Amino acid sequence: MNLSLPVHTLEKKHLLSISDLSVPEIEGIFKTADSFLDLSSRSVRKVPSLRGKIIVNLFYEPSTRTRTSFEIAGKRLSADVINITTTQSSVVKGESLLDTVRTIEALGADGIVIRHSASGVPQWIAKQVGCHVINAGDGLREHPTQALLDLFTIQKRKKKLSGLTVAIVGDVLHSRVARSNIIAMQMMGMNVRVVGPPTLIPKEARKWGLEVFHTLREGLDQADVIMLLRLQLERQASGYIPSIEEYSRLFGLSPEKLSWAAPDAIVLHPGPVNRGIEIQGEEMFADRSAVLDQVHHGVAIRMAILYLLMAGGRPEEDNRAPA
Amino acid sequence: MNPQGGPRVLMDSSQIGRTIRRMAHEILEHNQGTKNLCLVGILQGGALLSQRIGAVIESIEGVAPPMGTLDITLYRDDLAIRAAPPFLRESDIPFSIDDSRIVLVDDVLYTGRTVRCALDFLMDLGRPSSVQLAVLIDRGHRELPIRADIVGKSIPTSRQEKVRVLLEDNNESVTLVRMSS
CATH class of the missing domain: 3.40.50.1370 (Aspartate/ornithine carbamoyltransferase)
Incomplete structure (x- = not known):
């Protein structure tokens, strides 16, 4: 890539680690998040950018704020958001992680937001599926x-x-x-x-x-x-x-x-x-406390990530599992 | 004139200045003054133009209308067929648009798709009493039933051409560039 060219997009399919990002990309994400911040004060708190896309929140660990934040972010972008928490899913029947993500993809998910207690799971899943994978926390590794x-x-x-x-x-x-x-x-x-x-x-x-x-x-x-x-x-x-x-x-x-x-x-x-x-x-x-700002900004940042990764063309249409 | 298809200057700085003054007068005439009037520039090209029009309106009426900008990217209908969506620029509408008379401002009116995005965006922000459209250049080739209320200059173009509007200090021009096919 020519480094002298200004960066205008996030040419990534997944967000797995913060080290996948460059400084100009992080600045671009912040700029994008900035324009999502005002959304909560509007009369219609939705934009149509991810209309018709399906995001699955797949959480193998308890989480309230991260899962809710991703859910609100997806919904404000007009995506359909489905939450799967492991206590209510086939995981308790012993379905393997690979079977679960393949099933989710075959059901038509465009993006999987995953949290797992084992480090490296999002990277591994990204290699197994054709849809976008976003790391919502893996083991002791990254968030x-x-x-x-x-x-x-x-x-x-x-x-x-x-x-x-x-x-x-x-x-x-x-x-x-x-x-x-x-x-x-x-x-x-x-x-x-x-x-x-x-x-x-x-x-x-x-x-x-x-x-x-x-x-x-x-x-x-x-x-x-x-x-x-x-x-x-x-x-x-x-x-x-x-x-x-x-x-x-x-x-x-x-x-x-x-x-x-x-x-x-x-x-x-x-x-x-x-x-x-x-x-x-x-x-x-x-x-001096910025704790509630963090919650408020979390939705804008996650909107920016979902929009930048997912609003473009569907990735690798041919690789998708037959429905 | 360059029959070989090089850049052709359509308007120079003084023509642009006169046209903007005439557009400002027309906006005031349409709206009978500045009551509830706001100017909203569509990024990128409409922002500078709306500031120029606003400055002329202020010099005529003594009050500057509220001004804002819209980045319509989130409302585009071609996001899903483009490779990667661009980073967003901040839309800035620092006033309530309810019951206002909005003049949408853009530099070039072409397919009308950008204006459709801007209209959808505005309707999500509130309920203006009216929306008008002011453009510096109308180049034809509409793909949607949209027309401008105030037009600086209508220019017949082919789809192989590009209209380039520059409104920077000391660098103002409208040129027609033929794209290599």
Whole structure:
């Protein structure tokens, strides 16, 4: 590709990893998401771009906000959105993942939005089917739309990305949100720190070019953005942390600890929040919290992704399984 | 004139300026002033033109009509037959269009499909009391029952030609370019 040409489209079939995207592509996605933001204030909150297309939300892990966000995004683009959650599907009868996705495709799906507890499942599915595949979180690996909406939220609040210092606090080791964000943030020229107990920080963190801190006070010093991660409560039972109470005392954010960061620092959390553990007294710094912005922006980002991947011609019509 | 099919200049800067002034007067005449009048430019070409018309209206009436822009990409009927959809530009309608008299502005009227998109878009935004269409160039070849209310210049063209409108500072022209087949 000629790099001097400006990028006008996202010439991709799938969104599997944030590292599939270039900086101009991410900027184009943000520009596109911008024009979807106003949609919620319109009298008709739909556009016809995906009329007649079918999107299947295939979720092998519980999710409320990501699944709902994708569902609203698809519906606002006029697509038909079908939700399959594994507790109600043939998966409980022992149908294999491959049979399930092939069946979904044969039923006429144009796109599959998948969440799975095993890393790499979206990549594998993309090789098996002719329709679009969008990663809505795979195992410990990636959650690319979450990273996009987080960066979009930061850019909206801070009016820039490059040069900002962001502190990612908590269970970085098990967080696909952190992984996708770290890749995207470094791509956009941000300084990324990870903050947490040594047991929850990946050993390779310094090799990835991250600053590592094990105390919140050092980690938050001069930070422009604080990204709190959800603490899976079963981490205590697995021995990663001595107790939830201690974690909360050392790494939970409170109005007092927020003052250690830059005076205009903003706070993000991918949700769902364990109130009293990752955040205490959020009502005291509501103006600094971007958590609800993240939810609002998530729909716009997912609309942008669905539109850019799916509004064009049907992919590889010939490869589709016979109906 | 270039009979070999090179670019042919149809309007120069002073002709464009006079035409835009006449279009602004016609808009005011049609609408009997600026009451509830708004100008909406269709991106890309209609945005600059609507600003130019708006500036003339302001110089005549002393008030500038509210102005907005539409990116009609989401309403296109050919998205599914194109390779990949483009990134969107932000549509900006910073006023309520309910009960307004909207003048849609575009540089070139050709098949009418873009105007159809813009009409559908506007109807999703609210209920204007009327919508009129103003174009600098009407080049014919309509594929839908759409006509302009205010026309700068009608130019007979062939489908193998392209009408190029430039409205940048110090670089204003309308040219007819023959596309190589």
